[in-house]
Amino acid sequence: MLTEGLVVVHECMGDKEQGLRRLVLKGPIAQTAKAGQFVAVQVQDSSISSFDPLLRRPISLAEISPDQDEITLHYRIAGRGTEILARARCGERLSIMGPLGHGFSLPEERELWLIAGGIGVFPLYALAQSALSKGLTVRLFWGGENQQFLESAGLSRWQALGIPLYLSTLDGSLGQKGFVTEQVQARLFQLFGQTKQEAPLGGEKISVATCGPARMMQFVTKLCMEFQAPVEVSLEERMGCAVGACLGCVCTLIDEAGTLIHKKVCQDGPVFRGEEVVWDVSC
Ligand SMILES: Cc1cc2nc3c(=O)[nH]c(=O)nc-3n(C[C@H](O)[C@H](O)[C@H](O)COP(=O)(O)OP(=O)(O)OC[C@H]3O[C@@H](n4cnc5c(N)ncnc54)[C@H](O)[C@@H]3O)c2cc1C
Ligand code: FES
16 A cells, blocks of 8 residues: 655646646556545655655545556645645655545446535546546536636646536636536526425436535535435545544544444545535534
C-alpha cells in the first residue's frame, strides 16, 4: 500500500488565482485503484531535511488510467501541506499510500446522476469514466462560485465526455444562478412528479453519487430518500494516519436497527450510503 508515484505532469489548472493543480503520477497504484478511493501523499519539504509536516495529505483519485499506469490528482492549495506539494517537479518521486478507503459503487442498469459542489467534482470524474466505459447513462449536476471557477476546475474535460451537464453558479455567470440542488430538485420533479404518490416511482430509474459541502450532500440525500433513489456520499474529515489507526476521522452513522455507530472515514469510507450518515453530528 505504501508506494511511489513518479511525477509526469504537474500543472496549474485554469486561472492561477483559483490555486488548483493537476498532478499526474505514474506507478503501480493505477492497477488496483477505484473511483472514490484516495491516496495519502507525503508532503515533506525536501529542502530542509525534516519530518515536517508529519501527516500525509488525503487527495482523491480524479482519474485512473491503468493502461498508462497513471493516476491523476486534482487539488486546491489550501494550506502548508498542499503548498509544499505544489512545488513537486516532473521527474520527482512522491511517497504515496493507497489506494485507500472504499470507493463508489456502479449501478447495474440505472442512470447515474453525479451531484457535485465546488471541488467535490474531482473524484466524480473517475466515476463518470468508469460508468461510461460500462455503457451507463451519466448526468452531471455541478455548482460552483462562478464561471472562472468551473472553467478552472475542469469544465472542458466534462464537456468532452459528451454527457448532459447541469451547471449552477452563485453569481449566475454560467448556468443557472443559485445552488445546484435547485436544478437537481427541478429535474426530479419534472421527471417523476411532485406528489408523494408519484415520487417513489422515480427512484427505480436513477442512482446518485455526490461529493461536496456537507449541507449540499445532506439535502441531496433527503431528496433521494423522498424519491427512493439510492445515494452514495463521499465524506471529508480531517485525517491523521489515513489507515484506521488514530481514530482522527471518526464519523457517526445510524445502522438499520436505528443504533448510532461510529466508523472511520479513511477506512470504512470515504463513501457511505447517504441514509446511514448522521449529518448533524458528523458535519
Ligand atoms: C478523503 C479525502 C479526499 C480529499 N480529496 C481532495 C481532492 O481531491 N482535492 C483537494 O483539493 N482536496 C481534497 N481533500 C482535502 C485535502 O486533504 C485538504 O485540503 C488538505 O489535506 C489540506 O492540507 P494543507 O496542509 O494544505 O492545509 P491545512 O493547513 O492542513 O488546512 C488548510 C485549511 O483546509 C482545511 N482542511 C484541511 N484538511 C481538510 C479536510 N480533510 N477536509 C476539510 N477541510 C480541511 C483546514 O481546516 C484549514 O482551514 C480531501 C480530503 C479527504 C479527507
Ligand atoms: S485518519 Fe486515522 S483513523 Fe482515520
